[in-house]
Amino acid sequence: MTTNDFFVPDLCRVRAVFLLLVTSELLVLVLSIVQAERGWIDWNYFGLLSLFVQWTTLTSAALICLLRARLARMRVSWATFTIVAIVLLDVLAFSLFADSVLHPVGGVAAWQGVAKKLLLALLIVLMVLRYFYLQHQWQQQREAEMQANLAALQARIQPHFLFNSMNTIASLIAVNPERAEDAVLDLSELFRASLQSVDQLIPLSRELELCHRYLDIESLRLGDRLRLEWQIEAGLEQQAIPPLTLQPLVENAIYHGIQPRPEGGTVRIEVQSKGKFIYLLVQNPKPDHGYRQHQGNRMALTNIQARLQALFGEPAVLKHSHHDGIYTVTLRLPRQKVSAPPPARADWRTQRSTDTTKSEPCDD
Structure with a gap:
């Protein structure tokens, strides 16, 4: 499989990274609205979560971009597993770093917070990859239909x-x-x-x-x-x-x-x-x-x-x-x-x- 046939888009492109950032920021906004106990939004939570999500999104996209040629040669299942592992390890590293700065004492509550972040990241990554896969299948189907139309005209x-x-x-x-x-x-x-x-x-x-x-x-x-x-x-x-x-x-x-x-x-x-x-x-x-x-x-x-x-x-x-x-x-x-x-x-x-x-x- 070549990189053009890979179901994950090229995350080295500015357009793809911009769409990822916008989508992740919208998710942060929703979570901040749900988290707010007073008013419409918890701005402190929004600022901290935005910083965390944007850094993990950018670093994960950079890693997937660098490894895209190798990922394209894998089977879809193995490529999906590798991308999920990259994102979860990235989230884990930033979670531990953030907790060491904001909550240096640690404890069971801190580890529960890390586990929640990992579970949420897993669900989001699987949904995004599923969307990429369906989008890729639709694009291939459209190209096949176009080739059929070309053959009919020929x-x-x-x-x-x-x-x-x-x-x-x-x-x-x-x-x-x-x-x-x-x-x-x-x-x-x-x-x-x-x-x-x-x-x-x-x-x-x-x-x-x-x-x-x-x-x-x-x-x-x-x-x-x-x-x-x-x-x-x-x-x-x-x-x-x-x-x-x-x-x-x-x-x-x-x-x-x-x-x-x-x-x-x-x-x-x-x-x-x-x-x-x-x-x-x-x-x-x-x-x-x-x-x-x-x-x-x-x-x-x-x-x-x-x-x-x-x-x-x-x-x-x-x-x-x-x-x-x-x-x-x-x-x-x-x-x-x-x-x-x-x-x-x-x-x-x-x-x-x-x-x-x-x-x-x-x-x-």
């Missing part, structure tokens, strides 16, 4: 697209075998991305490459009916994006905005940065009112939004709107780079990766 290259692409390739074999070969390579790359197990985040350049391959195949089928506009800001090649996020939006734009229109239309793809965020826009003509949209459009948007929330949280936003006959889907992602560089493709045509404001479907 497998979602619609059968009609496969059939249309194969028919287009078959018609090209006799008249333009080189273009037919390129189309087969593009189609195989699309299905490779659909079936392979990929990382949760990939570089934006790889997702754009996938979109180019998909659009090349669709341009063979739709011809002049499909017109493209690209507005890609330079320097965003390593921006992190979930795989198969932009390509399904482009597919929906063609399937719902271009295919039903005899005259075709323009699909606009735009990527730009503003402050701490990256904005990706996919625009297409809005279908006529009589055209019945496929349920897959809504499913794809819901699936993509769920993955964005799971990976980036609230900073990631997906929204769609229509204005003046143009349907727009907008993605907002926090600026984040992928550490690993995108793999080089020997058959990738480098002229596509240049920053262009407009480009038409390639016909060569």
